Amino acid sequence: MITAEHFLSVAFWAGELAPEAFERARRGIVERSFAKGAYLWHRGDRFDHWTGVADGLVKVATVSKTGKAMTFAGIRTGGWFGEGSILKDEPRQYDVVALRDTRLVMMNRATFVWLLDHSVGFNRFLVRQLNERLGQFMALVEYDRTLDAPARLARTLGWLFDPVLYPRAGSVLEITQEELGLLCGLSRQSANEAVKVLERKGILRVEHGAITALDPLRLQRFGE
DNA sequence: CCATTAAACACCC
């Protein structure tokens, strides 16, 4: 179980819950740490928790039958994910890997279902999040075939600066170019090159181990 | 061939 302050600090949507729902949610959450490189779960696992990133960075990916790696999303501190498997009560569809040392907060299924049945605030949050994700996945369709390296990196970054998914995130993201490469399927050199192209275009600023988004909206739509 | 990447190295926060 986690404290009320901690809950509020890792779940921006917790503020939308009525007192009873807030308390139920808090009691249904436990925290757990994962080392860099560790799998939070594999495709096919039964993992009965809805999950938030309290601190860290995580990659949601799969490998196709032909062996091709495919990244669906990166989740940074403050992000919540995995509601699909809980809602449908089915095994995980994707692998999830910690790209750096990461602390997770995990809500058990019974609590999630109770919130779904009793909390309007929780449902509003979920609908908003699912709708936003839908938009991202539609953008993924053209991602692989038609976009060059800078455009792919820009969009990957755009998701990490999504104001609906990360309303308190601000414009600075602590991320290394190696981690960025892992997220969008580029080598470190290519990620470095792509990031400099985008800096020259004035839509972001590169710092040591961090990226500042000067224009988050243009990041998401880059290459359109 | 050309493009990309892994590996190795030297800087610098």
Added chain:
DNA sequence: GGGTGTTTAATGG
């Protein structure tokens, strides 16, 4: 020490 910029050799489409 970890992250970054660059070179070089290997790799693969």
